[in-house]
Amino acid sequence: MMMLLVYDQPGVMQRVMGEFNRKRINVETIVVGKCEMPERARIVLAIEDKEKATGVLEHLRALHEVIEADLVDHSRHEAYALVQTGEGLCRVTGSVEEVDSIVRKSKPEKYVQTMNAI
């Protein structure tokens, strides 16, 4: 899991994601939003391959719109899913394994899942 502190302005996502694109890294989950500091935003994203994540880190730090970039420990293993079944919409939270097994068991019509990024 990786956390970036960036300037909150147009084009930043493109520049950051450009690095992942160039290094052919698939981002599992990405959450972006305003944060406690004015005119700054935080990007939290999850990548499966830790080695690749370490490799891209220095490239991200070199970007002028990135203020901080760090790997963060995801010991809490929290995940979130929004599941649509016959009975309607349902939210699921918990560890990655729990959420994953609930989603698979309930065989939903539609669902979204975010892993390691809450």
Place this chain on the structure above:
Amino acid sequence: MGPLRAMIGSVRTMKGARAAVELLKQQNVDIMFGIPGGVLLSFYNELAQSDIRHVLVRHEQCAGHMADGYARVSKKPGVCIATSGPGATNLVTGVATAFMDSSPVIALTGQVATGVLGNDAFQEADAFSLMMPVTKHNFRITDPALLPETIKKAFLIATTGRYGPVHIDIPVDIFNADITDEQMAKEVKVPKPKKNLAGLLDAVKLLEKAERPTIMVGGGVTWSRAGPDIMRLAEMLMAPVVTTLMAKGSVPENHPLVLGVCGMHGRQVANYALNNCDVLLAIGTRFSDRVTGKLSEFGMKTKVVHVDIDSSEIGKNVKGRVGLVGDAWTVVNALIAGLQMRTKTATWRDRIIQLNKECTCDYNFKSDPLKPQKIVFELSRILPDDAIVTTEVGQNQMWASHFFKCYGKRMFITSGGLGTMGFGFPAAIGAKMARPESVVADIAGDGSLQMVSHEFATAVENDVPVMVCLLNNGWLGMVKQWQKLFYESRYIATKFGGSPDFVKLAEAYGADAIRVERHSEVAEAIKRGIKSEVPILLDFVVDPEEDVLPMNPPGKSSADCIKGRCQWKGGGI
């Protein structure tokens, strides 16, 4: 107060276009290369009233290359400008070339008005996105208040840490907006480049113990001008110095410890030293695939100390080594200080110097049809000690890198990273403008020159007497060579059926030109080229069957070297 300044209430203001020109002047810009267009008219109107010299090129790509050539010689930012849409897309190649070779180019593009941005207006292209992956950083100004600080920042970023091009996209209404004096006076700063010399002690220990140390220098050394310090270190360590293509010229090639360019078409003795050293000190290089060959076999037996100003380069290609983050000059001097106590025998040095002598074959070919090596040999012999040589890309570039000797104040300018055909001629024009007192020669191929031959007009119009030494073999020579070696000589799309008469072409633009077909005429032609006061083309008609050898096939190690006629016995293990 002149008519150019106005008052709004009690605040003094000036138009964005005026502000942009003033800011360029503040950054000591005295020359810029470009082509105007609809959205740049107000900027050019102000430029006309300033003392910044504007060079009108014939294609925006060449504006980028000229700014790049200018920057590489003067070591300060080169500025180029293009209009919105097609102007910006044409400029991309020039900027990308500068990016791959870490050259500080400032690229300005006009843009359609902010009100219609994103609406497919006439001559609109998303230049901001197009330039993003090929620049160190880029800006799109949508608030006139930010114009002054953005331009200041651009120059700072381009020349801080690892150099690189910076692009600014400026919509037309920004040029017409009011900028206050307060906004003009705003100070900017950018983060200082990181240094990490924690591994210095490990590096010193490794080098102290080394039996067969070798120093490999890259483009970073050219930019930080650390050549003399590297040579001091080399003499202390009794280590040979090999250079990458980008570092050619940073260390004197007439020094017995300097083995020349390594890599795919490098000198065999340089590759030998690279592969048989026990400790490799790599400075300012990114271990390009053209240097390492098969990456998994590169430096298997070697301990590597990697010095680079850009922390993201450490461990990118060659992993798990001692990394030092800092500029070449600082780190080399730190190493010199740390290694004062070292005492070692001279066995390795003496062996390498002997091997270096043996690995020199005679390329003063006295035969017709003319051999390209002969021309580079004569250039190397005749050109003055402060000459600047630029190259295009392909066989001409590799012959130049292999056979031209760079020492003294000579410079070697080439598109190493991106490999842009058509780079050499405009870069030569830019280089000549940065150092008018030096002879500037472009070693060109006929394929590359045809991509930029229109710049003869720019050279003639601006009175820039560069010499183009055309190695004319009627083929896209390097591609042909690969088809010959790796695709059973099945030639396709590499022979030019209808090339122009290059002498007439140059003369049509008002340049001087000579055709040379005999080996006995080469020296005299070059001497005439040096004396020429107008741009001159020397059309050397060379043997199309000549290949660039030795060559390490792509993706293989130097053990699989195709040697050609230079049968150096090698140094053994």
